[in-house]
Amino acid sequence: xxxxxxxxxxxxxxxxxxxxxxxxxxxxxxxxxxxxxxxxxxxxxxxxxxxxxxxxxxxxxxxxxxxxxxxxxxxxxxxxxxxxxxxxxxxxxxxxxxxxxxxxxxxxxxxxxxxxxxxxxxxxxxxxxxxxxxxxxxxxxxxxxxxxxxxxxxxxxxxxxxxxxxxxxxxxxxxxxxxxxxxxxxxxxxxxxxxxxxxxxxxxxxxxxxxxxxxxxxxxxxxxxxxxxxxxxxxxxxxxxxxxxxxxxxxxxxxxxxxxxxxxxxxxxxxxxxxxxxxxxxxxxxxxxxxxxxxxxxxxxxxxxxxxxxxxxxxxxxxxxxxxxxxxxxxxxxxxxxxxxxxxxxxxxxxxxxxxxxxxxxxxxxxxxxxxxxxx
Numbered sequence: 001x002x003x004x005x006x007x008x009x010x011x012x013x014x015x016x017x018x019x020x021x022x023x024x025x026x027x028x029x030x031x032x033x034x035x036x037x038x039x040x041x042x043x044x045x046x047x048x049x050x051x052x053x054x055x056x057x058x059x060x061x062x063x064x065x066x067x068x069x070x071x072x073x074x075x076x077x078x079x080x081x082x083x084x085x086x087x088x089x090x091x092x093x094x095x096x097x098x099x100x101x102x103x104x105x106x107x108x109x110x111x112x113x114x115x116x117x118x119x120x121x122x123x124x125x126x127x128x129x130x131x132x133x134x135x136x137x138x139x140x141x142x143x144x145x146x147x148x149x150x151x152x153x154x155x156x157x158x159x160x161x162x163x164x165x166x167x168x169x170x171x172x173x174x175x176x177x178x179x180x181x182x183x184x185x186x187x188x189x190x191x192x193x194x195x196x197x198x199x200x201x202x203x204x205x206x207x208x209x210x211x212x213x214x215x216x217x218x219x220x221x222x223x224x225x226x227x228x229x230x231x232x233x234x235x236x237x238x239x240x241x242x243x244x245x246x247x248x249x250x251x252x253x254x255x256x257x258x259x260x261x262x263x264x265x266x267x268x269x270x271x272x273x274x275x276x277x278x279x280x281x282x283x284x285x286x287x288x289x290x291x292x293x294x295x296x297x298x299x300x301x302x303x304x305x306x307x308x309x310x311x312x313x314x315x316x317x318x319x320x321x322x323x324x325x326x327x328x329x330x331x332x333x334x335x336x337x338x339x340x341x342x343x344x345x346x347x348x349x350x351x352x353x354x355x356x357x358x359x360x361x362x363x364x365x366x367x368x369x370x371x372x373x374x375x376x
Contacts, residue, residue: 001078001079001080001259001262002080002255002258002259002263002264002265002266003040003078003080003081003255004252004254004255004258004266005255006039006252006255007252008036008038008039008047009033011039011077011252012029012033012036014252015076015147016029017333017334018147018148018152018333019069019073021155021337022069022072022073022151022152022154022155023065023066023069023155024054024066024069024070024073025066028054028070031054032050032051032054032073035050036050040081042083046083047074047076048074048075048081048083048084048087049074049083051070051071051073051074051087052070052071052074052083052087052090054070055067055068055070055071055074055087055090055094058070058094059094064094064095064097064098064101065094065095065098065101065154067090067094068091068092068094068095068098068151069151071087071088071090071091071094072087072091072149072151072152074087074090074091075087075088075091076147077146077147077252077256078255078256078259079177080259088177088178091151092178095151095154096108102127102158103130103158103162104127104128104129104130104158104161104162105126105127105128105129105130105161106125106126106127107125107126108123108124108125108126109123109124109125109126110122110123110124111123111124111193111194111197111198112197113181113190113193113194114193115181115189115190120180120181121180122171122172122178122179122181122190122194123150123172123178123179124150124169124170124171124194124198125150125154125157125169125170125171126167126168126169126170126198127157127158127160127161127167127168127170128161128166128167128168129161129162129165133165135202135203136200136202136203137165137166137167137200137203137353138165138166138167138203138204138205138206138227138351138352138353139166139167139168139169139195139198139199139200139203139204139205139206140160140164140166140167140168140169140205140206140207140208140347140351141169141171141191141194141195141205141206141207141208141226142156142157142160142168142169142170142171142207142208142209143170143171143172143173143191143207143208143209143210143213143216143217144172144173144176144209144210144211144212144213145173145176145209145210145211145212145213145214146173146175146176146183146211146212146253146256146257146260147211147253147256148210148211148213149172149173149176149177149178150170150171150172150177151177153170153210154170156340157170159340159344160208160344160347163341163344164344164347164348164353165348165353166206166347166351166353167198169194169195169198171190171191171194173187173212173213173216173260174187174190174260175187175259175260175261175262176260182260182261182262183212183257183260183261183262184261185278185279185284187216188216188219188220188223188225191207191216191220192220192225195207195225195226203352204227204228204350204351204352205226205227205351206226206227206228206229206230206347206350206351207220207221207226207229207230208229208230208232208343208347209229209230209231209232209234210232210233210331211232211233211234211330211331212234212235212257213232213234214230214231214232214233214234214235214236214297214331215231215234215235215236215279215281216234217229217230217231217234217295218231218234218236218281218291218295218297218314219236219281219286220293221291221292221293221294221295221319222281222286222287222289222291222292222295223286223292224291224292224293225293226293227293227294227350227351227352228293228294228295228296228347228350228351229291229293229294229295229296230295230296230297230298230343230346230347231295231296231297231298232298232299232331232332233298233299233300233303233306233330233331233332234297234306234310235279235305235306235307235310236280236281236282236287236310236313237276237277237279237280237281237282237283237287237310238281238282238287238307238309238310238313239282239307239309239310253305254266254272261275287313290317290318290319290320291314291317291318291319291320292319293319294319294321294350295314295319295320295321296320296321296322296323296343296346297311297314297320297321297322297323298311298322298323298325298331298332298339298343299311299324299325299328299330299331299332300324300325300327300328300329300330300331300332300333300334300335301324301325301326301327301328301373302327302328302329303328303329303330303331304329304330305330306330311324312324312375314375315375316375321346321374321375322373322374322375323339323342323372323373323374323375324372324373324374324375325339325370325371325372326370326371326372326373327371328370332370335370338369338370339369339370341369342369
């Protein structure tokens with residue numbers, strides 16, 4: 001693990017929406033921003049130190065979910081220093097203190113994973129509606145990318161369970177969060193093994209992935225490893241020709257991805273382009289035929305990181321539907337809350353959840369859907 005240069009003020013601008021969505025108040029965000037003077041250091045002024053102070057303040061007030069979110073911000077974006085490792089431990093501790101108040105059933109479970117390097121474990125968060133089910137519920141695997149892990153996906157996981165009628169398994173993507181596995185071109189096997197262990201043979205399975213997590217959702221759909229998948233902003237690599245260097249993604253993303261791959265230093269341009277090729281689904285021969293499972297692909301038209309072709313390339317393919325969100329960027333983050341009810345409806349339909357979406361979510365899904373171009 002290594003540190004890398006970044007502009008922490010730009011990082012505040014870029015991720016303020018995410019931190020607020022996790023339950024961190026605007027007041028805390030303003031106060032931390034006014035006090036941070038360095039990113040990787042220790043003591044007053046350091047990013048981790050200042051966020052930890054706010055986390056402890058929330059702990060004293062027994063606002064455990066907020067405290068967990070602040071500890072999560074303290075370890076952001078890479079757990080590569082002793083202080084960030086401690087922040088992760090504190091995030092887990094506070095999250096588990098909050099768990100008895102969750103509005104659905106919750107279980108934290110360690111799962112065994114087989115890899116080429118040997119056996120490993122991955123920690124999963126399982127959510128399920130509180131009411132008993134008449135028949136086995138469909139299983140949905142939920143994963144973010146390098147910036148969004150299972151703790152950051154808490155609110156979405158709860159909504160998918162409560163209103164989607166799904167068993168939801170939230171995971172950290174390999175190379176991030178609690179996982180010790182590196183991010184690799186075949187990391188979909190981690191998700192496949194998790195799904196195989198948790199699924200009920202009589203119920204359908206699906207995956208929803210955000211950002212690089214969307215890459216794995218799309219790949220599992222192309223392979224037919226799930227019944228339905230939602231890819232939100234996933235870089236899948238339709239264009240196999242060399243383009244702009246991955247080193248220019250932004251001031252933090254490339255270094256975060258390199259850490260997720262467990263590289264020892266920032267890759268040079270040749271290495272970065274080679275890695276991009278290895279991850280490309282087109283390079284792997286997976287984009288020459290339609291997906292074998294139902295696939296919904298969503299992204300903002302103005303995504304600065306993922307090329308438009310990685311969304312539009314699925315248009316016209318059997319089993320695929322594309323929602324291109326107007327006036328939105330990566331993962332359509334600006335419109336994401338308005339998209340959730342529509343995603344819930346799509347998942348319920350394709351994963352075989354009977355009945356209509358519970359009121360008022362069904363009505364909301366029709367009223368708040370953002371302007372989008374649907375390419376089926």
